Amino acid sequence: MIMRALIISLLSVGTIAAPPVMAAAADEPIQPIEAAKPKNENMVELGKMLFFDPRLSKSGFISCNSCHNLSMGGSDNLPSSIGHKWHQGPINSPTVLNSSMNLAQFWDGRAKTLKDQAGGPIANPGEMAFSHELAVGVLQSIPQYRNRFKEVFGSDKIDIGMVTDAIAAFEETLVTPDSRFDKWLKGDKAAINQTEREGYNLFKDAGCTGCHNGAAVGGASFQKMGVMEPYKTKSKAEGRFAITGKDADRMMFKVPTLRNIELTYPYFHDGAAASLEDAVNTMGRLQLGRNFTKDENAKIVAFLKTLTGKQPQFLIPILPPSTKETPKPKPFDD
C-alpha cells in the first residue's frame, strides 16, 4: 500500500508539474509551432514536383524554388527577385516557410490563400512570364504528370486549380518547428541563454509583440510601414493601397513572420535592411519611436536568432521528362 501510494503520489506530482509549463507558454504573446500533418501525401509529393519544376515558366529556367529557395530559408536572399529575362522584381520575395499561417499572401495581401498565391508568379510577365493555359498544357503533355494528377484528383484533365491546390498542399508542409525558442516556450529553460532571454523581454517591453505575435511571430495583420516617421525608400510599392485604393491603406503591408528571420535576409518589403541589426534599429525608430542602444539591439538580435526552426527536410524531386508533344521553353523569345 505504501508503494502504491508513493506511485500515485509521484504520478500526481507529474500531473501537477506539467500545467505550469504549458501555462507559461500560453501566457506568452508568441506560441510554438507544430510540425505539419499532411492530409494527402500524394498531393504533397505532386506539389513538391511542381514547386521545383521550371517548366511552369516561359523560359523553362525559373521555378517556385528559384525565388523561394528551400535551401535558403524559403527566400532568395536578394533585395528584390530576378524574374524572366533577368527582370528586377518590385519587391522582396517573402519566405514560403510557415506561409500557411499568414492571414493573406503577398506583402499587400492580394491573395487570400496559398492556392490563390501560387497562380500569381506563373502568369506574372516579370516573374515566370507564362500563362496558366500554357503551364497546364506542358503538364498535360507529360504522361507521368497526367498519371499523378489522375491519382490525386481523379481526373484525366489537368486544370490550373489542381496545379495550385497541389503547390499549396506542399507549401502547407513547409513549417519549421523545434526552434530553440519553441523549446523554451515548451518548458526547456536551458534552450535559450540569458542574453537571448533578455532580448525577448526587450522585444516584448518595447512593443514589438504588438505586431509580431502568435505562432508565426507576425503574418497576422497589416500595419503601416513608418508609424512614427515616414519610411524612406526607393521602392514604389504602396502596400494595401494598390488593392483597395483607400488612402488609409497607403504603406500598409502584411507584417512579415519573424520565424527563421536569420535566414531570410535582406529585410523589409524593399529588402533595404541588409542585416538584422539594421532591421531592428529601423523598426524600433520608425514603428515604436525608440532608439535601441547597441546592447539592446544585440540582445534582440540574439533572441531573433532563436526563432530559426527545423528546416523542411525532403528528397530532391525527380521530374518526369518532357515528350515530343511538350511545348518547348522559350527563354530568349520576346
Added chain:
Amino acid sequence: MIMRALIISLLSVGTIAAPPVMAAAADEPIQPIEAAKPKNENMVELGKMLFFDPRLSKSGFISCNSCHNLSMGGSDNLPSSIGHKWHQGPINSPTVLNSSMNLAQFWDGRAKTLKDQAGGPIANPGEMAFSHELAVGVLQSIPQYRNRFKEVFGSDKIDIGMVTDAIAAFEETLVTPDSRFDKWLKGDKAAINQTEREGYNLFKDAGCTGCHNGAAVGGASFQKMGVMEPYKTKSKAEGRFAITGKDADRMMFKVPTLRNIELTYPYFHDGAAASLEDAVNTMGRLQLGRNFTKDENAKIVAFLKTLTGKQPQFLIPILPPSTKETPKPKPFDD
C-alpha cells in the same frame, strides 16, 4: 550419400550457370555502371552544399544546379544555358550525371578533371560571372562553411582548390546504376522487351557503339561531328580546334554519354535536336551514312530509353546563412 551428391551437383550447376551471364555482359560493347562508393562523406556533403549554393555566382541567383539540375537529369533541358543577366550560353549544358566517367570535361574537353571543370563556370562572365577570389571570400565569411572546410581539409583558410575538390567529390557520387539495360546486361533477360532488344542490336549493327560504348555509353573519345557530311548549325562552337588550334580538331567534340539520354534533351552540342527520334536520324545520316527507317528509329529510341538509371536521391541541402561580413550579391550591377 545420394543427397550429398545431389547437393554438390546442384551447387555445380549453380556455379556453371553463373558465368554465361557474366560472359554475356563482358562481350557487350556497353558495360553496367555501379553505384558510387564515396570515399569521404563529409567532403561529399560539403560539395553538395556548394553545388546548390547560388552565392558562388555574382548575382547570388545561379548555382551549379541551375544548369545541371539534378531534378532534370543533371541538365537544364534548354538548347543552350542561361547565365548571368540572362546571357545566352554558346553551347548545350552537358549532364553532370556519370560525368566522372568522361575522358575529359566540357564538350571540347578543355578540363581534364571534374575538379578543373568546377572552377570554370564560377569565373565565366556569361555563366556565374564571379571570380574564384570573390567566391572564396563569400565562403570564408560564413562560420558554418569555415567549420566544414576545416573538418574536411584541416585548414582555417579556404581556397578555390578545396571548393572544386568538394564539388568534384559530390559530382563523383552522381552515377545512375540499375537502368533496365544494366539489369539485362547482368542477366535479367526480362528487364528489356523484344523491341528494346532489337533496338540494341540495330544500335550495334549500325556502328553506333563505335563511339557510344563502355559503361557511360560515350564520354571516352573525341569524334568529328559530321563525318559523312558536314553538320549544319548556327552554333559557332568548333570543338577541340578551340583548344589545339589544329585544323584536324575542327568540329571534334567529346562523344556525349547516352546514359539517361531520355532525360537530357535537347541533344548535340548546339541543342538542335529536340527529340531522340531527331537525334538518332541525324546521327545515322551524318556519322554512319545510314538512313534509319521509321521502324528502326523507333526501336533504337526504345533501346535508348532503357539507359535511364536510378537518379541520385538525396536530401535537399540546407545552406548556412550569410553574415554581416559576407559580400552582398550584385545581381543588377554591370
